[in-house]
Amino acid sequence: xxxxxxxFEYCIRIGDNSMILGHRLSELCSRGPILEEDIAITNIxxxxxxxxxxxxxxxxxxxxxxxxxxxxxxxxPEHEFxxxxxxxxxxxxxxxxxxxxxxFSVFHYYFYKELSKSNDVHLAAFAAKSLKETxxxxxxxxxxxxxxxxGTEESHEKMQEGLNKMWSYRHELFEKDAVDEHLIELGIAVxxxxxxxxxxxxxxxxxSRATLEIPEEGWRATGGRIGHHxxxxxxxxxxxxxxxxxxxxxxx
Amino acid sequence: MNSKMQQVWDTLxxxxxxEIPVITVVELGVVxxxxxVEDFLQITITPxxxxxxxxxxxxxxxxxxxxxxxFSDVRIKTNFDPAWTTDWMSDEAREKLRVYGIAPPxxxxxxxxxxxxxxxxxxxxxxxxxEDTKLISQFGSTACKALYSCNACKETFDYFKCI
Numbered sequence: 051x052x053x054x055x056x057x058f059e060y061c062i063r064i065g066d067n068s069m070i071l072g073h074r075l076s077e078l079c080s081r082g083p084i085l086e087e088d089i090a091i092t093n094i095x096x097x098x099x100x101x102x103x104x105x106x107x108x109x110x111x112x113x114x115x116x117x118x119x120x121x122x123x124x125x126x127p128e129h130e131f132x133x134x135x136x137x138x139x140x141x142x143x144x145x146x147x148x149x150x151x152x153x154f155s156v157f158h159y160y161f162y163k164e165l166s167k168s169n170d171v172h173l174a175a176f177a178a179k180s181l182k183e184t185x186x187x188x189x190x191x192x193x194x195x196x197x198x199x200x201g202t203e204e205s206h207e208k209m210q211e212g213l214n215k216m217w218s219y220r221h222e223l224f225e226k227d228a229v230d231e232h233l234i235e236l237g238i239a240v241x242x243x244x245x246x247x248x249x250x251x252x253x254x255x256x257x258s259r260a261t262l263e264i265p266e267e268g269w270r271a272t273g274g275r276i277g278h279h280x281x282x283x284x285x286x287x288x289x290x291x292x293x294x295x296x297x298x299x300x301x302x
Numbered sequence: 303m304n305s306k307m308q309q310v311w312d313t314l315x316x317x318x319x320x321e322i323p324v325i326t327v328v329e330l331g332v333v334x335x336x337x338x339v340e341d342f343l344q345i346t347i348t349p350x351x352x353x354x355x356x357x358x359x360x361x362x363x364x365x366x367x368x369x370x371x372x373f374s375d376v377r378i379k380t381n382f383d384p385a386w387t388t389d390w391m392s393d394e395a396r397e398k399l400r401v402y403g404i405a406p407p408x409x410x411x412x413x414x415x416x417x418x419x420x421x422x423x424x425x426x427x428x429x430x431x432x433e434d435t436k437l438i439s440q441f442g443s444t445a446c447k448a449l450y451s452c453n454a455c456k457e458t459f460d461y462f463k464c465i
Contacts, residue, residue: 086438086439086441086449087439089439089441089442089443089449090439090440090441093441093445094441096351096353096354096355096445097351097352097353097445098353099353100349100351100352100353100354101352101353103352103353104352104382171383172382174383175382175383175384175385176382178382178383178384178385179349179352179382179383179385179386180352182385182465183351183352183445183465186440186441186463189440190440190441
């Protein structure tokens with residue numbers, strides 16, 4: 051396998067996850083349940099977009115075809131996006147948003163922690179920086195899950211419902227293919243299997259502190275990483291890319 | 303340090319943080335290095351947060367202030383390693399923050415507890431200095447701040463988060 055191509059693909063996967071989840075969170079700007087949460091959610095969105103810009107810029111350099119962060123964000127069609135299906139799921143009610151965020155942020159935490167030891171110096175620095183931000187994201191969503199799960203009857207019920215809805219999407223975060231294998235061998239990529247147990251244990255701890263039930267295992271979401279997205283993705287990109295596509299040379 | 307180098311640092315030392323104008327870009331720890339490279343001046347900066355919207359403003363301000371004192375070709379280099387930390391903030395800068403009404407970051411206390419804030423962290427109110435305060439939200443008016451309120455004087459205030 052061509053290492054340069056693999057690394058480009060690897061960076062795109064990391065960046066797309068942050069971009070699409072960041073976009074979902076940005077949809078709540080001015081629509082948060084309370085002012086403090088409106089600010090918190092948009093701040094998390096901002097962190098994710100910052101991370102996305104950093105890694106997509108690097109992806110463009112690795113690729114060497116002169117594409118910058120904007121080209122990659124705004125001028126790729128849906129099937130070239132590599133984000134996992136979890137990130138494109140709609141916000142639903144606040145319990146669903148927080149369940150999605152927790153499943154992702156806990157993963158992100160372990161992922162960045164490992165990536166900060168990468169042989170690729172850029173990836174390592176990027177991960178060390180992003181890790182600091184992710185700790186706050188993880189705490190934020192975990193604490194909400196505990197608060198709502200261990201709250202009133204209604205908040206408990208809604209939190210459980212949100213968790214059940216998002217639960218089957220987490221497996222995709224741990225999928226591996228030839229790109230991963232090749233880069234793991236070179237000490238560049240993270241072997242996510244190494245922390246799958248720690249991840250699951252961390253989720254169990256949060257869920258039990260929240261007095262919620264661990265949802266039943268059922269189907270497993272898959273496809274995002276090879277560009278097979280759900281119907282939601284087209285709608286997201288229609289909004290996200292509309293300005294850049296209508297005015298291709300627009301500068302802001 | 304030669305006089306040209308001194309002039310660059312002196313100029314940088316007058317550029318305020320666009321969001322928190324009482325401290326400068328140098329005091330904040332965003333400026334990491336100054337180098338004369340061939341025929342241009344290179345300023346190396348590091349972002350506080352990946353998505354900090356003030357970064358572009360930092361860059362523009364640095365370039366335009368240095369242009370004004372005669373450095374015509376100033377280029378900004380962004381470096382991520384080592385990652386910015388609040389530990390780089392001087393005691394003087396911390397005191398300026400407090401006087402301005404922002405509780406300064408605790409020194410060297412990057413939260414190791416990771417998942418849950420273990421017990422109430424003591425953040426003193428910048429107004430009345432009471433340590434009887436509570437966290438309202440981990441995200442405040444900017445990415446780098448959390449929102450607290452003081453149980454003693456009842457004021458809400460920003461806390462500059464440790465990272």
